[in-house]
Amino acid sequence: MFFLKRIVFTMIQGNPSKITYPMLLLLGTVSSQDLEDLSFGDDASLDIATWNIEWFPKNDQTTVDYVSDIINLMDLDILAIQEVDDTVMFSQMLDELPLYSGYYESSWFAGLAYIYKTESIEINDIYEIYTTSSYWNAFPRSPMVIDMNFMGDNYLIINNHFKCCGDGILDTDDTSDEENRRYTAINLLKEYIDINLPDSNVIVLGDLNDDIAEDPPNNVFQNILNDSTNYRFADLDIAMGNSSEWSFPNWPSHLDHILITDEIFNGSNGLEVQTIKIDEYLDGGWSEYDQNISDHRPVAIKIINQVPSYDINGDGTINESDILFLVSLVLNDDESIGMADINQDSQTDIFDLIILTDFLQNN
Structure with missing residues (x-):
């Protein structure tokens, strides 16, 4: 310094x-x-991230130590997590995060979880949707909804982990086609929001396992992209930009997304979205990160509720x-x-x- x-x-x-x-x-x-220089959240905004944490804990207690430090440093209000494998060690990690509480579904656990800051977030309800067997093909892991308040405003966040893999070709006539399963999943979520939450601040996020910037014939998210009046992928610029900013470097692709409704992109004082490249803050870089933490980077959004003052000396x-x-x-x-x-x-x-x-x- x-x-x-x-x-x-x-x-x-x-x-x-x-x-x-x-x-x-x-x-x-x-x-x-x-x-120690890693940061994202602040007191003037709602700070949310999605993070596929790759079968937590990837490297046992070493992972717990890394991740607890990272969560404290990122200073998020809410973290939506995918791929929690060991709930005992997840609970142990929460014990190391005194400012946070956590939740995972205990009756039928599929790796989805939330961690939230208790001082800033008021939880109204946490529940799953599309849980019956008729939806299991589209949703191998039922979407997890958190209904919460932040600074007097109500938000609903839907955490997801879509089916992986595929050949890049969307075949809507084949129910086993991986792209079709993701296509069905995102359209069911759109239907749920359109019917049940038409005027709410809704955020759909998670490891959606596909490219939102793909050409229309095979873009499983095309119906969402076409409805730009009501929906917007906050990370679309990242997906369309340089691969260095993508969330999944091992097979360079951007798979982790944050979708917001018009109530948010028309109603906030500003939005900031970024892939949090934790690996760039580690001495061992990506190798250290991939070995001890995850193969995915978090993707985060900052929803600004307060406009900062730039009149530093107060002279008007x-x-x-x-x-x-x-x-x-x-x-x-x-x-x-x-x-x-x-x-x-x-x-x-x-x-x-x-x-x-x-x-x-x-x-």
Whole structure:
């Protein structure tokens, strides 16, 4: 941190007006990342992730230790998990997460679970849908719904793990076709929401085991994509983008998705979605992650309910003087939080400076 401070000091000594976003971005990335630098959630937003945790615990107690640390660092409000294999060790991990509670279906367990922050989340109900045998072909694991409140708003999250595999060809005449089973599953979920939750804040997420950016003839999600008035895959840009951001690197593909309804994408103050590349925070990189944690990365969404204030010095205007004021706080290790903590991570640092500079450049 001292090295970064010296760079900032050198920058602002000569001409403060020359502080630019690329320069600040360089400062934010010049130091190596450690696991302790991992973060996502904040107090101003509802932070949710889906994570296929690959038959937890993949490497016994080592996995429990890794995952408990990661969950604390990500600071999520809700984590929807797939592939919990050992419920005893899952419960043991929850004991190491005092800020969180967890749930899995005990009567017919299929690997789906939730972990949620008890301080921010009020649970109304948790239940499964499409549980009868006539739906088992479409849903080898019944979707798990959590009905909850966050900051006075009600949300329903539907956790899923769709059938895997296939040949990439959708055959709607073959009930055993893997693509057709996923096609049937997503359309049943759409039907359920359309009929039962038409005006609700609904999030469908999980390991959906298929590509949302595929061409229409074989895209099992095409009916959802066609109904863009009511539904939106929040991670569509990730799926259409560089493979480095995808959730399943071993066979480069993006299989883990977050679908939101119009009540959310029309009603929030902003949305942010990203694949959380935990492997980049580990000394051993992807090899260490894959060996000890999972073969999937989490995909997370931030639903922003509060608009951050950029008037750091409180003078009623937002300009370069706010940058200088914030720089002075960072350089002096000033522990004042307040409006200076733009990203609401409970500290004032270079990342707040990046956000402020970006805001001024674009407004």
